[in-house]
Amino acid sequence: MRNTIEPPLDSITEALPGEGWEAPNWDPDLLPARGQKGRGAVSNVDGRFERHIHQAVDDGWINQLIDDAPPRIKTTLGIDGARSVITRNQSPDVPFDRSINPYRGCEHGCIYCFARPTHAYLGLSPGLDFETKLFWKPEAPTLLRKQLSARSYSPAPIVIGTSTDPYQPVDRDKQLTRSIISVLSDCQHPFSIITKSALVTRDIDLIAPMAAQNRASVAVSVTSLDHKLSNLLEPRASAPHRRLDAVRKLSDAGIRVTVLCAPIIPGLNDMEIENLVAAVHDAGATSVSHIVIRLPLEIADLFEEWLEANYPNRKAKVTSLIRQMRDGERYQSEFGTRMRGTGPIADLIATRFKAARKKHGLMGRSLDLDCSGFKRPSADGQMSLF
Template sequence: MRTSPLPSTDTRNTTAQDPALLPARAHKGRGAVSNANGRFEKFSHHAWDDGWLTQPGDAPANGDDAIGNISEAPRLKTTLGIDGARSVITRNQSPDVPFDRSINPYRGCEHGCIYCFARPTHAYLGLSPGLDFETKLFWKPDAPALLRKQLAAKTYMPAPIVIGTATDPYQPVEREKQLTRQLVQVLADCRHPFSIITKSALVSRDIDLIAPMARHNRASVAMSVTSLDHRLSNLLEPRASAPHRRLDAIRKLTDAGIPVTVLCAPIIPGLNDSEIENLVAACKQAGAQSVSHIVLRLPLEIADLFEEWLENHYPDRRDKVMSLVRQMRDGKVYDATFGTRMRGSGPIADLIAKRFDLARRKHAMTGRSLDLDCSGFIRPGPDGQLSLF
């Protein structure tokens, strides 16, 4: 391992500049290819071949794995730590989203979506937005109690809460921890309106809690469907539910009377934009009522991670995809300007939006809405119990 000052997060060309640096290798079941240091770290760390390691692809000695053979990347384990947050409801004032408050039960996400805009937040923990983001997770065991406390405050005024805006509330660890289910239970007890964003079929587990709220227009679900191509989906979102399982979850939710919107996000020109019409049609057939889209966003470290991913999985498309991305951002990789950061600008972005509008009209679908009823809210008492009156 070699250490060097970290002037930027761009590590794409380090191996070309120094052949002794070992190239990053994709890990089975993981999205990011590398584990580059976050933008707040003083030094970057690179694997360096000092001559003791055999080269990638070298034949093992005597039929066994040679010592130091690096042709196979080691399997990475997922760890779970505790997030000691003192509040659970996060506020925002973004004009690009139709809500002002959200809950994220977990930090980091094992789904490993390479494009995830939350990856850079791991840098605040001194961790990498790369592989650390999808292998070093944190959960908030006190979240249900903290939520009751915040809802009990006399100054609190109800408005729809969105669960899962940064990382997926139904990622694999939720099967064991059931933290999201506990939060949904608190909101249901208080008759507080909420919406859930996920790309996991596990959300159907909680239909028993969501459906009664939905009957009173107090709950909805937004399912993220990026591609119907299983290979592409598996590379983009390696530990998320397969496309057919998401469509099946939409059917189950819809059959239970829960309104479902589909988020086709992100749309990546040159990679999944050819699927727009088929995506909308499939989601409509599954029962979704509305659909919206977001084009690829590459803030901070994600730009390098995504281009590295392209180089590993779609090297023949890398230059074309990045060119199209820049055409949607006025020649830049990313533009954070409100109003355009979600949709982009220019002919490519306009064409994508037009195709979605036409597909939406063809299938009688609407855009996403969070028009939920807040009038039935019951404020919990100071001890967390609900009032009788």
């Protein structure tokens, strides 16, 4: 059964938003969360803005029900009524200042996804809700054209898919990402794509002509070459060999491809660094970079729950190594260190990547794209003559 608990007054401040937030922990005969095949999160923890916390407790029927598989959660798709589509940021450790995310939530279900906490703004869980209750922006192409038509708009590279994957499974049907790329191509506006899906090769016909003018690039995320680990970390993303094949097809089409080895999780996939860099080089990538695991807000508890369910014998080691990269904490939010970490473990990871890049003649990631050809559209979709 489900037990609804109103947090005591002295815990309300712990539930307020912030990088140091941690979920309160009550334990009245709690039932362990049970994962589902094809989903990343083990549970559906309440978001940090919710007044009540829901916990499953043993009402005496657990011995009769423990062998029953948990009910499968279907993916639903709602509409995001956003009135603009370009998101701005001023983060000094991010090499771009604007991005587009066609979807909220992501069916790939990556347990480590740093965007999970954003579902709390919708009154939904960063856990299973994030990967099952999705929202799309059907008006995105129209809104994008309107924003690009503004006289005050000055072009700079737009990155597509910074929070959630633009090529997650639902895009096979909606083709929203393709429509956005089409608008940018019509305007000769530079863009870069981040994805861990082989579906990106569907749009080579649009991306390649822009890439030939140095106005487009693609970053493919490859976390591990181990199919079992990848399937558990990223249950509905493309398999590692399919991502490498996508890198090869994009590269063969003349598209500059960066591979993001992200996240690097010490004790789980850090032993693959050299093999990862060698594999992406062989697939045709021109550059490679890395990010160490980030566990802000609800993700820290979700990730530790995932470790307990999938790698219980490694949990203590992995969590200890992560804390060693974070000055004893589970996460640090400071610019410059949040994606790299600090201390000997983080330094060793960075040194190994630098040596592997040098060995294979690869560069670090760059967003040096040509903005000179931008053609401002009119709000009705026509191109300006001047």
